[in-house]
Structure formats: C-alpha cells, structure tokens
Amino acid sequence: MAYRKKKPSINLSFLPSSSSLGPPSSSSDATPYTSNLPPSRYEDNNSGGGADTGRSSLSSRDDDDSVSNLPSPLEASASSTTYRSPDLGLSIGSDYVRIHSMPAASGKKKTPNSLESTLQIKSSKPWSTHLKHLKPLGRGQCSTVYKSILLPSPVDSNPPLPPESSRKYYATKSVQSYDNEKTSQILKEIGVLSRLSCPCLVSFEGAYFKDRTLSLVLEYMSCGSLENYIGGSIPLNVIAGISYQILYGLSYLHWYKLTHRDIKPANVLLSSSGQVKIGDFGIASGRGLKDASGDSLNSTVVGTGMYMSGERLRGKKYKSTCDIWSFGITVLEMSFGRHPFHGMGTVEIVMTIDEWDGRVSNLMGRMEEPGLEELVGLCLAKEEKRRLPAELLLESPWLKERVEGVEQASGIVRRYLMTKTLVEDEEEKDMDESMAESLASLAGMSLED
Structure with missing residues (x-):
C-alpha cells in the first residue's frame, strides 16, 4: 500500500480535540x-x-x-x-x-x-514517611530505582507488611540532590509525567524530597522491560500487540509536542496484565522544557546512539519523528532478536545509514510478513519528513488486521507472558529433576532407592 504525505481519510477520532487544554481528564467525554x-x-x-x-x-x-x-x-x-x-x-x-x-x-x-x-x-499519600523500599531494581552512577510498598503506618514504627493479596508495589527512583545533572533529569521526568495521563505511559504516582534526596514514585511494572524478551522468539501477534501500545503512547506524547528521545526496549515496560508502557522521561524534550544549561532541546545530542536517527547522530535539528525511527529499530529487534547496528560505533552507524538504500530487507534480511516490513520501512525513512507520525502508523493495514485497540493489544501480550511463564516454570522443573538424577548417579544410587 502506498502512503502519501497528504492526510489520509482515516479515523483519527482518538486524538484529543484541539479545543482541550492540558492532559485529558478522568471523565469519559473528555478523555x-x-x-x-x-x-x-x-x-x-x-x-x-x-x-x-x-x-x-x-x-x-x-x-x-x-x-x-x-x-x-x-x-x-x-x-x-x-x-x-x-x-x-x-x-x-x-x-x-x-x-x-x-x-x-x-x-x-x-x-x-x-x-x-x-x-x-x-499528593494524597504520605510518601516520605510511609514508603518502604523492598529491594533495588537497578542502580546507576548516582541514582537507584527501588521496588517499594506504601505501609499503613510510618516506616520508622516498623509495621508488618500488608497481606500479599492486598499489596500494591511502586517503582521509586531516587537521586541525591547534589548531583545536578541527575536531579535535572528526574525533575524533568516529574514535570512531564505529572502533566500527562495515558494508558500507554508509565503512571506518575507522586514525588517527595527528604534528607537531600529527590524521589519520583511511579507505577510498578511487574514483568520488567521489553529488553528481557529480545533474543527469544516473539510471535507476530505479540509484536503487533506491543507495537500498538508503544505507538499509542507516542501519539499521545507527540500531540503534546513532546519528544521522548530515548525509545528502546529497555525503556518499554510490561505488566502481567499485558499492558505495555513507555517509561524514563528524564531526557524528554518539548515546548517549555530545557536542559540543565538552559539550552533548547530540539538539537541536543542525548539518548542511546544505536537507536538514534541519522539527523540526531549528526547533531542536526530534529522533530518528534526521531522517536518513530527508534520505534522502527525496536520492532526490528523484536522480529530478528538482534540489533541491526550491533557492535557498531557512532561513525560506523552513520556510514551504514548513509549507504543504505532504504529497503528493510537490505538492512537485516526479509521480514516474516511483507506488511510488517512495510510498516518498519515507514518508520526508518532516512528523511525525517517521510516518516509517518504515530497516529497514522496505528492505522497501518498490518496492525489493523491484528489489533483493534489497546484492550485487545494488552490481552495478546498478557496471554504471551502467561504462556512464557508456564514454559519457563516447566523448564526449571525439568532442570531440577535432571540435576537430582545427576547427583543421585554421582552418589551411586537411583532415585527409586
């Protein structure tokens, strides 16, 4: 199917009306x-x-x-x-x-x-006194992300944890306030997330400042990042379910003139319910947002080089369609289990993009379905003005054949995660039995003994 630059006659009713100001409210007619x-x-x-x-x-x-x-x-x-x-x-x-x-x-x-x-x-919750960190989920040079839980009474009183069935977990990102660069990033993330409300963006729960530490409280995504699933065999319908939700979140961000600038599997989070959400807005750019030095962010080179579009790698000005390029690379990773520029440095990536003829098949080989290859090709157009925006990619034939909305997309991913968990549990059980047999053999006896 040939796409034209002019606006197609498709249904874009899901976008917020031009008369609305600020993030969608919770009422059904305004959201x-x-x-x-x-x-x-x-x-x-x-x-x-x-x-x-x-x-x-x-x-x-x-x-x-x-x-x-x-x-x-x-x-x-x-x-x-x-x-x-x-x-x-x-x-x-x-x-x-x-x-x-x-x-x-x-x-x-x-x-x-x-x-x-x-x-x-x-905030409607006493984060600074009642939030207990259970374990670190990840550590950076100057920041830590914790799996946390809100207790019914202050942490200092050492209350027992709530029953497992009633626990609600959070992801808390904390940074020492004397680290100006990291503090600037977490403040920017708070500034972005606290103004937005979308089912495909990680939800902002609260923030607090205590003991010279700035903390951002986010919803906890129990299945971790998409990066954990790259390298395995991801079925086409699951790629569609994940892709739909990423594009849904991007269409929302781009409507508000925001550019994420670091779309990659590590920043796409999954929950056991099949929800797929974009996270980590510390280097997002947009109207009214500036970096630590006060410079405009539409030409700053930040992010992960392997997922950057050509114009970004060269330090040129860019638009929100740079996120679409990063999304296209992410889809390739899901499809092939590897990155098209794996092991390359920045100069080599730029040269590869320059010499590439624009055909996806000449970048990584033929994809399993022509429709998916066409979708990726629309994302990886070397000229940023030729990349389709997220809201139009949501209407692409390959996606529409498989996904009719966020609810269905979540259901597809949920079933995949459930099946994957069952298979892994069975493999772990088989491994334990095999290890027991090996130990018994070494001891010169059989399991029946």
Whole structure:
C-alpha cells in the first residue's frame, strides 16, 4: 500500500480535540484515550479523585480549594524541606508536588496541545514517611530505582507488611540532590509525567524530597522491560500487540509536542496484565522544557546512539519523528532478536545509514510478513519528513488486521507472558529433576532407592 504525505481519510477520532487544554481528564467525554480500555481499569488507574483512589488530584489553580493550603512559591523556596525548580515550574515537598506555569518559548503563544498550563498536584499519600523500599531494581552512577510498598503506618514504627493479596508495589527512583545533572533529569521526568495521563505511559504516582534526596514514585511494572524478551522468539501477534501500545503512547506524547528521545526496549515496560508502557522521561524534550544549561532541546545530542536517527547522530535539528525511527529499530529487534547496528560505533552507524538504500530487507534480511516490513520501512525513512507520525502508523493495514485497540493489544501480550511463564516454570522443573538424577548417579544410587 502506498502512503502519501497528504492526510489520509482515516479515523483519527482518538486524538484529543484541539479545543482541550492540558492532559485529558478522568471523565469519559473528555478523555478520548479511554475508549480502547476497560472503563473500570482506566478509572481506577487514572482517577483524580484523591485519597479514595490513591492517585494525585489534578486540577486548575482556580478551580480546586483543596490545594489552597499548599505553600506559595515564595514560601516553598524558603523552606528547607522543599526542592524548587523554577525552570520546570515545580516545587516538591515531603508530601506534595506543586506545578506552576512552565516558561513559554520566547515569542510564541500557548497552544491547546501545550504543557505550558498552570496546574497543581497535591499528593494524597504520605510518601516520605510511609514508603518502604523492598529491594533495588537497578542502580546507576548516582541514582537507584527501588521496588517499594506504601505501609499503613510510618516506616520508622516498623509495621508488618500488608497481606500479599492486598499489596500494591511502586517503582521509586531516587537521586541525591547534589548531583545536578541527575536531579535535572528526574525533575524533568516529574514535570512531564505529572502533566500527562495515558494508558500507554508509565503512571506518575507522586514525588517527595527528604534528607537531600529527590524521589519520583511511579507505577510498578511487574514483568520488567521489553529488553528481557529480545533474543527469544516473539510471535507476530505479540509484536503487533506491543507495537500498538508503544505507538499509542507516542501519539499521545507527540500531540503534546513532546519528544521522548530515548525509545528502546529497555525503556518499554510490561505488566502481567499485558499492558505495555513507555517509561524514563528524564531526557524528554518539548515546548517549555530545557536542559540543565538552559539550552533548547530540539538539537541536543542525548539518548542511546544505536537507536538514534541519522539527523540526531549528526547533531542536526530534529522533530518528534526521531522517536518513530527508534520505534522502527525496536520492532526490528523484536522480529530478528538482534540489533541491526550491533557492535557498531557512532561513525560506523552513520556510514551504514548513509549507504543504505532504504529497503528493510537490505538492512537485516526479509521480514516474516511483507506488511510488517512495510510498516518498519515507514518508520526508518532516512528523511525525517517521510516518516509517518504515530497516529497514522496505528492505522497501518498490518496492525489493523491484528489489533483493534489497546484492550485487545494488552490481552495478546498478557496471554504471551502467561504462556512464557508456564514454559519457563516447566523448564526449571525439568532442570531440577535432571540435576537430582545427576547427583543421585554421582552418589551411586537411583532415585527409586
């Protein structure tokens, strides 16, 4: 099927209307992204209803009296227990996050799909006193991500853990506030996630500042990253289910003029329910967001080189379609179990892209289905203006034949994860039995003895 640059006559009704300002609310008529999810699940995960739901309440400054007891920006900056980031419009205390106006780009007006709105979030949970870290999930040079749980009473009182059936886990990313670069990244992540609500983006739960440590609390994705599944045999329908949800999240981000800039399997997270979500927004760029030096982010070279498009590798200006290139590389990895530029340095990758004729089959070989190869080709166009945006890729024939929405996509991935777990458990059982037989043989006896 030939794609044209002009807008096709397809259904794009899932996109937010141009008259809406800020992230979609929890009401069904104002949240176009709920249409493909079970209403009960979406409402539970995204409600702004306060303590009953356990989510942060989101409202405009003028419409919500519940945030009136928050310190003013002046009070917040003078408080020793509060971290202030004027550039990102954030104040973070021990039990709240306050969002002020984001600085508008010079000479530009605010648009409906802009994050330059004035919002406030007040945490409904006592993160700084009741959140217990169970184990580290990963460590960086200056930051750590923990698997955490919120206890019914302060951690200092050493309360017992809730029953297993009622536990809810979180992923908590913590960084020492004296590390300016890492602090800038985590603040940016808070600034992005606290303004967005999409079923295919990792949910923001809260943030707090305590003992000179800045912590971001996110939903916990129990099955880890997509990177854990690369290298195995991922069925085509599962590739479709995962791809659909990644594109869904990207279409939402790009609508808000945000570019993730680090799409790769390690930043795509999976849950046991089959949900696939984009995470790690520490280097995201967009209107009103700046890097630590105050520079604009539409030409900064950050991210993972093996997933960068040609224009980014050369240090040229780029648009949100650079995420589409990274998505295309990710699909290739899922399909072939390896990266097309594995083992190459930056210069070699640039040369390979320059010399490549644009045919996917000449990059890694023929893909299993022509429709999937066509989809990847639309993502890996060397000229960024020829790459299709995420919302149009969602309507591509190969995806539409297999997935009709986020709910169905999640179901496909859930069944795959369940089957994979059962197979791995069976293999582990066989391995244990084989090891027992070997030990018995070494001891000169049979298992029947």
